[in-house]
Amino acid sequence: MSKKLIVAGGGIGGMAAALALHRAGLDVTVFERAPVFAEVGAGVSLWPNATRVLESLGVLEEILARGETVTQFNLHRSDGTRISAIPMAGYATPAVCVHRADLHRALYTPLPAASLEPGHIIESFQDEDGGVTARFAGGREVRADGLIGSDGINSVIRAQLHGAVPADYRGYRIWRGLAPDPGGLVRGHISETWGAGRRFGIMPIGQGRICWYATYNCPASQPDAMDGRQAEVRALFRGWHDPIPALIEATAPADILKTDARDRPPLRTWGRGGVTLLGDAAHPITPNVGQGACMAIEDAACLAKLLPGAMDVARAFRAYEQARGPRTAFIARQARRIGTIGQWENPWVVRGRNFVTRLVLARRPGVQLNAVYAYKV
Numbered sequence: 001m002s003k004k005l006i007v008a009g010g011g012i013g014g015m016a017a018a019l020a021l022h023r024a025g026l027d028v029t030v031f032e033r034a035p036v037f038a039e040v041g042a043g044v045s046l047w048p049n050a051t052r053v054l055e056s057l058g059v060l061e062e063i064l065a066r067g068e069t070v071t072q073f074n075l076h077r078s079d080g081t082r083i084s085a086i087p088m089a090g091y092a093t094p095a096v097c098v099h100r101a102d103l104h105r106a107l108y109t110p111l112p113a114a115s116l117e118p119g120h121i122i123e124s125f126q127d128e129d130g131g132v133t134a135r136f137a138g139g140r141e142v143r144a145d146g147l148i149g150s151d152g153i154n155s156v157i158r159a160q161l162h163g164a165v166p167a168d169y170r171g172y173r174i175w176r177g178l179a180p181d182p183g184g185l186v187r188g189h190i191s192e193t194w195g196a197g198r199r200f201g202i203m204p205i206g207q208g209r210i211c212w213y214a215t216y217n218c219p220a221s222q223p224d225a226m227d228g229r230q231a232e233v234r235a236l237f238r239g240w241h242d243p244i245p246a247l248i249e250a251t252a253p254a255d256i257l258k259t260d261a262r263d264r265p266p267l268r269t270w271g272r273g274g275v276t277l278l279g280d281a282a283h284p285i286t287p288n289v290g291q292g293a294c295m296a297i298e299d300a301a302c303l304a305k306l307l308p309g310a311m312d313v314a315r316a317f318r319a320y321e322q323a324r325g326p327r328t329a330f331i332a333r334q335a336r337r338i339g340t341i342g343q344w345e346n347p348w349v350v351r352g353r354n355f356v357t358r359l360v361l362a363r364r365p366g367v368q369l370n371a372v373y374a375y376k377v
């Protein structure tokens, strides 16, 4: 009989896992705390390592149709001069930027309706011989052969396994917004602009929409400025190159999202018995390399390779964790390092950083990028 699995948390990671496991013939149900399955209004970049998996799941075509294929990543100074450009050609599957809701929908639409259970908050689990019982708010209990905790950076499943420890704040805040395409952008190009202690990113996500993000060094959990998020971002990026001021201006103030940059040190062991973790619950990554969701998608593909045919779910989970631990720790380290360098403030250090970055990326960016993008699960 096919193994029965619970996926707790129906974000991008949970849905990717559910689809990959469903396609592999397993009996999987997703329990999500939100009353409906929905993703917040921002974009996400998906790099060739993740689009390869999405292709194998049969959903890449739809994502490419809704998003915008990336052909080049440009790095600028705040006056608009270019530090470097990285072409994105030559990978088996393309990079793409897409609205999160479009990605999410592409992942859950092929799933049977009965396998999606919104409005369920997982509170705890009990791991017994030969099975796991998940307990939800309101008292419902569900028993299965395995439980996959994909409930995000503040995962309750991770907290039960490893203790409730707050994620580490990395010293800067991130705003994200969506604006209509102001025109004049080169199709397929995405960019990040580096200043002193602040950065601004521009990602066309298809259908005439541009997702932007902005970072700034400050203490954790700061409240919004009195005059609101848009005014705060406008002031921080005043005088930066076009179309940055226009994009900020064209964004509905109420739609600007704000997040603290956080991650966690890698875990030595992720799960126990019939319980494992996936995505941000296992390895939250600062957004500096745009790989958090991509790692969750890779996790999903890895689980779906190891679980079918496994007699023992717990052993398959441990094999999955061993396969995924080093890869996700490496990416998280890269992201943290780039975030630290990108947020340097001293103007002289910043000039040196931009100069060295240009030299390093001019030499052989392909070697470093291949380790990330050409990865096969």
Ligand SMILES: Cc1cc2nc3c(=O)[nH]c(=O)nc-3n(C[C@H](O)[C@H](O)[C@H](O)COP(=O)(O)OP(=O)(O)OC[C@H]3O[C@@H](n4cnc5c(N)ncnc54)[C@H](O)[C@@H]3O)c2cc1C
Pocket (backbone or CB within 6 Å): 008, 009, 010, 011, 012, 013, 014, 031, 032, 033, 034, 043, 044, 045, 046, 120, 121, 122, 123, 150, 151, 152, 153, 155, 156, 174, 176, 213, 259, 278, 279, 280, 281, 285, 286, 287, 289, 290, 291, 292, 293, 294, 295, 296
């Ligand atoms: C500013 C920013 C920009 C980013 N940009 C990129 C990018 O360009 N590319 C990229 O690859 N990654 C990016 N990331 C990272 C990416 O967003 C995350 O890695 C990804 O969303 C993780 O997916 P997840 O499913 O593991 O977690 P989440 O997306 O957090 O999903 C967790 C789900 O679990 C649900 N949940 C939580 N608690 C419970 C509970 N108790 N019971 C039931 N359900 C629960 C939540 O409602 C949610 O639906 C970015 C992150 C940030 C902060």
